[in-house]
Amino acid sequence: MAYVAVKGGEAAISNAHRWLAEDRRGDPAVPELGADQVREQLSLAVDRVMSEGSCYDRDLAALAVKQARGDLPEAIFLMRAYRTTLPRFGYAQPVETAAMAVRRRISAAFKDIPGGQVLGPTFDYTHRLLDFRLAADGMVPDAAVEAEEPQTYPMATIASVFDHEGLLESDVPSADTGEPFDLTREPMSFPAGRDQRLQALARGDEGFLLSLAYSSQRGWGNTHPLCAEIRLGEVAVAFVPDELGFAIEIGELTLTECHMISTGAAGMETAPQFARGYGLTFGHCERKAMSMAIVDRALRDAEEVEVAAPCQDQEFVLYHSDNVEASGFVQHLKLPHYVDFQADLQLIRRLRREWFDREAALKEAAE
């Protein structure tokens, strides 16, 4: 069969993109949305795009949200594409979340956590009633209340509180680990170590991880987690430039961290204790950090017990958690598949012909 190259649609594509730009702008009588407004006023959309786009830059993420017309997976794709254009200077030193300048820190498991329950700027306990005052222009909210005494840092972590009793499994650096796995440099490989899993979860789709975490809570690989600690705040990033040979702080990031704990499958060799799951995201992505911690916990369970549910299966979780890959594979079906369809048509026509022939032969034999 001769192969016929099909070209065309250039004008149609160009016109479609012009229409897209016009639609993006919306009604010209309404003032245009600035990327700075997105950055400041849709900050949680910006946080999600930085987190799953795997690139911390509030201005870029805001631009991506604007360009994608608020379609966050599309904005995440734009961030991932942009990051491939930049050189990498190197790896930062691990952030010290224990030293975080905490704006929010709660423990749902332990009421009396040292430092107290600090709610911070949260949707929790709001009534989820639409506030029509926000639809009116020019409303200036009351300034946040400032206490006489500032919160002091660092705040004790849940792990440090129970450390001396050994009630909580403690995470200590292993003696002989090399460089952590880097998904941006190496393909996914199995069995995946916890470093690879945590990186994949950190850039994974919030919706996918949320549903997996929910499935785990509902009994599909039950981890029965308790939320030991959530913290939101700012941490410094330290980096060793080649020119200096010692670490300097190159900036500050907003991070959300979550520790989930659950009573683990106790082995015979160690005393029973709570096992931990860990979540860490750029920006304020609390639902994501909690889901990540539950899924991390479930994946760790699979090191001990037989995989019985999707959330414990590392290949299932890690191969399907990236929304850029998932979206690409699902959405590529929109692109022309004329030849595949032609082949399928030929196959179906042949099968039908054979089926009718067989039916006719059977009928003839019966008569």
Place this chain on the structure above:
Amino acid sequence: MPATPVVEAEPRKRWLSVLAKAKPAEVAAAWDGLAQQPGYRVLRAPEIGMVMVRGRAGGTGDAFNVGEMTVTRAAVRLETGVTGIGYVAGRDRRHAEIAAVVDAMMQSPDLRPLAEGIVDPLETAQLQRRDAAARKAAATKVDFFTMVRTRGPAA
């Protein structure tokens, strides 16, 4: 040409941190407000790139890669021969270049008072922002109180 004076790492870390954490607009305004700007040559033109941020499993365990952050770096040499570097989060080239010049000035005894006029107010502004956030956080701390319950007669 005098060699770059040897400055101890600790004080240098402090001002490089302050310069990196400052807002680009604050840094530019402080530079523009300088009574006398020293002459310098750019050794490394401001370059935008990325640094991979790392976390630790469980907050304290083995390192893992979280995601990248944008960073701009620059290096300059003052007319006196002292070199300075700037590594700052974000993509603001001017921020990185000014940070590098101020780093070189801070290492030069005669230019240091001038440079401190930039670094110190930037640090004060950062501490004030940090303090304001810490006060807002403290205002949202939960005060638990126990409700006095009266038990009915034992059934």
